[in-house]
Amino acid sequence: xxxxxxxxxxxxxxxxxxxxxxxxxxxxxxxxxxxxxxxxxxxxxxxxxxxxxxxxxxxxxxxxxxxxxxxxxxxxxxxxxxxxxxxxxxxxxxxxxxxxxxxxxxxxxxxxxxxxxxxxxxxxxxxxxxxxxxxxxxxxxxxxxxxxxxxxxxxxxxxxxxxxxxxxxxxxxxxxxxxxxxxxxxxxxxxxxxxxxxxxxxxxxxxxxxxxxxxxxxxxxxxxxxxxxxxxxxxxxxxxxxxxxxxxxxxxxxxxxxxxxxxxxxxxxxxxxxxxxxxxxxxxxxxxxxxxxxxxxxxxxxxxxxxxxxxxxxxxxxxxxxxxxxxxxxxxxxxxxxxxxxxxxxxxxxxxxxxxxxxxxxxxxxxxxxxxxxxxxxxxxxxxxxxxxxxxxxxxxxxxxxxxxxxxxxxxxxxxxxxxxxxxxxxxxxxxxxxxxxxxxxxxxxxxxxxxxxxxxxxxxxxxxxxxxxxxxxxxxxxxxxxxxx
RNA sequence: GGCGCGUUCGUCUAGUGGCUUAGGACGCCGCCCUCUCAAGGCGGAGAUCACGGGUUCGAAUCCCGUACGCGCUACCA
Numbered sequence: 063x064x065x066x067x068x069x070x071x072x073x074x075x076x077x078x079x080x081x082x083x084x085x086x087x088x089x090x091x092x093x094x095x096x097x098x099x100x101x102x103x104x105x106x107x108x109x110x111x112x113x114x115x116x117x118x119x120x121x122x123x124x125x126x127x128x129x130x131x132x133x134x135x136x137x138x139x140x141x142x143x144x145x146x147x148x149x150x151x152x153x154x155x156x157x158x159x160x161x162x163x164x165x166x167x168x169x170x171x172x173x174x175x176x177x178x179x180x181x182x183x184x185x186x187x188x189x190x191x192x193x194x195x196x197x198x199x200x201x202x203x204x205x206x207x208x209x210x211x212x213x214x215x216x217x218x219x220x221x222x223x224x225x226x227x228x229x230x231x232x233x234x235x236x237x238x239x240x241x242x243x244x245x246x247x248x249x250x251x252x253x254x255x256x257x258x259x260x261x262x263x264x265x266x267x268x269x270x271x272x273x274x275x276x277x278x279x280x281x282x283x284x285x286x287x288x289x290x291x292x293x294x295x296x297x298x299x300x301x302x303x304x305x306x307x308x309x310x311x312x313x314x315x316x317x318x319x320x321x322x323x324x325x326x327x328x329x330x331x332x333x334x335x336x337x338x339x340x341x342x343x344x345x346x347x348x349x350x351x352x353x354x355x356x357x358x359x360x361x362x363x364x365x366x367x368x369x370x371x372x373x374x375x376x377x378x379x380x381x382x383x384x385x386x387x388x389x390x391x392x393x394x395x396x397x398x399x400x401x402x403x404x405x406x407x408x409x410x411x412x413x414x415x416x417x418x419x420x421x422x423x424x425x426x427x428x429x430x431x432x433x434x435x436x437x438x439x440x441x442x443x444x445x446x447x448x449x450x451x452x453x454x455x456x457x458x459x460x461x462x463x464x465x466x467x468x469x470x471x472x473x474x475x476x477x478x479x480x481x482x483x484x485x486x487x488x489x490x491x492x493x494x495x496x497x498x499x500x501x502x503x504x505x506x507x508x509x510x511x512x513x514x515x516x517x518x519x520x521x522x523x524x525x526x527x528x529x530x531x532x533x534x535x536x537x538x539x540x541x542x543x544x545x546x547x548x
Numbered sequence: 549g550g551c552g553c554g555u556u557c558g559u560c561u562a563g564u565g566g567c568u569u570a571g572g573a574c575g576c577c578g579c580c581c582u583c584u585c586a587a588g589g590c591g592g593a594g595a596u597c598a599c600g601g602g603u604u605c606g607a608a609u610c611c612c613g614u615a616c617g618c619g620c621u622a623c624c625a
Binding site: 264314315355373374376377 | 549585
């Protein structure tokens with residue numbers, strides 16, 4: 063295995079949507095695989111029938127595809143180690159649990175839920191350090207077991223843990239971790255419905271799929287000794303483990319739905335670019351060289367190294383995500399933004415057919431450094447799409463004076479005479495007009511901005527005017543002179 | 549309760565015994581630029597490196613203990 067290329071997997075349980083913590087796990091696996099020329103595998107861990115959610119798997123795959131993490135083997139992508147959906151691999155789990163049974167490393171357990179409950183209560187009363195199964199069914203004779211089996215008594219299969227010695231393993235991120243075997247419970251391997259538990263399925267599949275590195279969340283660290291024992295009992299080579307720190311809520315608890323959005327789809331729907339999400343998520347627990355923080359996926363592949371992943375959990379903090387989103391918008395070519403902006407317009411009250419691509423590209427250019435989201439093009443500068451209906455009263459108070467209307471009248475006349483309605487001409491004309499009126503240019507600039515945009519902020523005035531074009535500007539100026547009264 | 553993992557500015561982090569009066573980024577504040585708002589440039593506030601002991605000439609960095617946080621403790625993953 064030493065000479066083989068790494069094979070890693072992202073193994074989510076399809077519970078409805080792709081969690082951002084899951085995305086981070088998927089991303090690190092992906093980066094590790096791509097960097098090393100290995101394979102990135104998607105495996106669906108749907109062994110809990112009670113938690114089945116219609117369409118969850120499809121949704122998960124779709125989100126992964128949207129964000130750009132393509133997998134080499136998995137559902138819908140052929141590979142040599144399929145099927146990649148655990149509910150379709152039941153024969154494997156049965157076969158290998160039988161092997162464990164024969165070796166004496168696992169045993170049938172017919173205990174009822176009630177007995178288990180009582181056992182736990184009893185142990186609690188006795189103040190035992192921890193509640194564990196008491197191996198009651200291990201002492202059942204072959205005859206008793208067969209009789210129960212024949213009579214259809216419900217059963218599970220448990221791992222027969224020898225409570226002596228210690229289990230230790232090396233973790234790339236946490237170095238050596240050690241557990242006392244006496245603290246490891248006789249974990250259920252096969253549930254009474256015939257499905258395997260995570261622990262069994264995970265070990266069997268990782269072995270069968272020749273997974274070399276198990277990169278997963280820290281919540282699995284505590285159950286890793288069970289997995290190590292399983293590898294040992296089967297006589298299989300163990301993968302290398304890397305347990306990632308958790309993503310946290312602002313209060314430092316494990317990132318959860320209660321305290322904000324956790325689904326990648328939520329962020330997509332809010333208008334975050336996939337590039338920004340990837341970039342941000344990558345930085346939660348990992349950092350590159352030379353304080354570089356802006357990364358494209360390809361650059362992450364180049365620079366990523368699993369050894370540099372942090373040990374401590376990271377709070378998911380939206381402000382930095384916002385900043386990265388604006389940075390990625392600035393980086394994107396205008397043509398690409400055009401495509402996204404048109405979609406945004408289609409979903410708005412504005413009429414897409416009113417605007418040419420050429421016109422939209424100019425808006426994109428002029429607003430680019432002012433937007434955080436694509437929808438900001440509409441929110442921050444609606445005046446490029448429709449004439450203002452009303453005017454910001456704060457700006458009127460600040461910039462509009464009794465004499466302003468007559469000043470604007472003069473300017474409108476001069477603008478009307480212009481043949482070339484471009485930035486330079488507009489600026490020159492405005493300055494000349496100001497001189498004629500013996501006022502500062504600002505006394506014209508601000509009212510004009512208000513008149514054509516309805517608000518007091520935005521790109522340079524002459525850029526706005528040129529973009530809007532002569533007829534529109536004259537109309538807006540005249541209308542403002544009528545409507546703004548002080 | 550038990551077991552495990554963790555602990556550097558509000559947040560994400562750099563840092564692996566002397567280069568550190570602890571560096572960067574987001575956010576916040578100020579100045580410059582400027583027709584406004586951004587962007588950009590410059591600067592500022594912000595971390596006694598959880599705490600207490602050691603080891604060492606010297607520790608954020610090594611060791612031990614304590615505290616706190618988190619995870620696991622299911623026939624869920």
